[in-house]
Amino acid sequence: MIxxxxxxxxxxxxxxxxxxxxxxxxxxxxxxxDISSDAEALPSAPMIAHQSRG
Incomplete structure (x- = not known):
């Protein structure tokens, strides 16, 4: 039985x-x-998240 x-x-x-x-x-x-602007925005997102942590 599940x-x-x-x-x-x-x-x-x-x-x-x-x-x-x-x-x-x-x-x-x-x-x-839109696709090219998203591709440019993606690499910066992890950097922003990393800076907000520390």
Missing amino acids: RTNHLIEFAKGAALLAMLALVVWTMPEREPT
């Missing part, structure tokens, strides 16, 4: 996969300029 804890973990995984699929499917509809 425990409720396993069911909750499965629901979390399914929700994450659904959000990831939604992001992947909506990405090609963006303008190329």
